[in-house]
Amino acid sequence: MNKLTIISILFLLSFGFITQAEGQTLSNRQTEQIKNQVDSMFQKMLVLAEKLEFSKLSTGVNDTREAGFITNGKYYARYSSLIEDVKNNAQGISQQDISIKEKKITVLSDKIVLMTASGVAKAKLDDGREIAADFHWSFVYEKIDNDWKVIYSHQSTTR
Known part of the structure; x- marks a missing residue:
């Protein structure tokens, strides 16, 4: 009897490890609604970035989890240090235009979303030159307090 019990337990355990763990299931409608909400927040942040309103960009970020941010190979433990570098690097830029070529929004749950995007940013310098x-x-x-906030980002650019 003990041998049969042990074999049964091992079978059940191995079956549990082999079967796919299923996470939260959302309806297509819920998924599309979440994608639209996140995309709306993303579009607002793009407008602020184009206007070089860096202090207002902070409204779209929540750094309480301290997940970190990576930009062009540099790690920032806090968003405040990232945005300070962005402000310093933007000196001499009068305006910028951001064009999204590709974007993918993946809803992982009703509270977590992954977004990837690529495109071209064109900056007009104070001296009239343009760089892309x-x-x-x-x-x-x-989703924090009913608003979608960036908790982590990884950004890279090539010229």
Whole structure:
């Protein structure tokens, strides 16, 4: 009897490890609604970035989890240090235009969303010159207090 019990337990355990763990299931309607909400927040942040309103960009970020941010190979433990570098690097830029070429929003749950995007950013310098850079972004959004906020990002650019 003990041998049969042990074999049964091992079978049940191995079956549990082999079968796919299923996470939260959302309806297509819920998924589309979440994608639209996140995309709306993303579009608002793009407008602020184009206007160089960096202090207002902070409204779209929640850094309480301290997940970190990566930009062009540099790790920032806090969003405040990232945005400070962005402000310093933007000196001499009068305006910028951001064009999204590709974007994918993946809903992981009703509270977590992954977004990837790529495109071209064109900056007009104070001296009249223009520079362009291709970019590749990844964002993790979390729904916090009924608003979608970026909790992690990875951004890279190539010129």
